[in-house]
Amino acid sequence: MTLPSVTLAWIALLGLSAATVLVTTGGTGHFSPVLFGGLLLLLAFLKARIILARYLGLWQAPVWLSGFSWVIGFFCLLLLVLYVAPGFSP
């Protein structure tokens, strides 16, 4: 018996949340700011994509899922740039 895709999505979200806790606990002591911010935002992006695809049903509309993914991906990249920007200030 296979699990429904929504259940698999929930398990994946729990796993990504656990990974977020691990990275957060590690903190900037274990990672460079770019890696730390990048990992956290990558995990956030993956969670957002799962919610869009499985909870909101965009797996049925691949073009829209791709569009949302690109926009949220670029947004996460913008947040990462803003996060590391103070380190490059004069």
Added chain:
Amino acid sequence: MHAPTPKPERDVDAGIVDELPGELMIWVLIVSELLVFGAGLAAFMGVRISDPEGFAAARTHLDPALAGINTIVLITSGFLAARSLELRLAMKRTAARLHLFGAMALGCVFLAIKVQEYAAKVAEGISTETHPFFMFYYLLTGFHAAHVLAGIVVLGLVAWKDDPRTIETGTAFWHMVDLIWVLLFPVIYVLG
């Protein structure tokens, strides 16, 4: 083997918009809300550039563990909401309603944790004027909490008027609240 049924003229003309699951207007709302919260989060990180030490010091007053628990609460609530639609489509109305009530209950847990979080801040004398960090914190998390409250009401309404289309629209609102939280949480509670 039957020949494929030709698509009705209307479908061909409507094009890509018709691919979206559910009501078009809920997607308009989802995009609007993402833009509003996105602008807020970008402004938060933009203001942080001028005072990263002040933001880091302010962030130590937050409790990421509580916010992490709230993430689990909200994604589990979203799971119950998503399952409710599947159950309703399978004509299991009672089970669908129970899942919606479960999603609402977890929404209430989220708000209870949020109230506890705000009470702790107020007890410390932290207000919107303490530091720009807290202005954004109260504004963004408060606006999100207002959406959670609205979402609980919406889930209650769709549990009452439980045709599949209504449940699909109501739970989409709930998933939007979930979606915003997974983007808001790391920015405010960890990176801010």
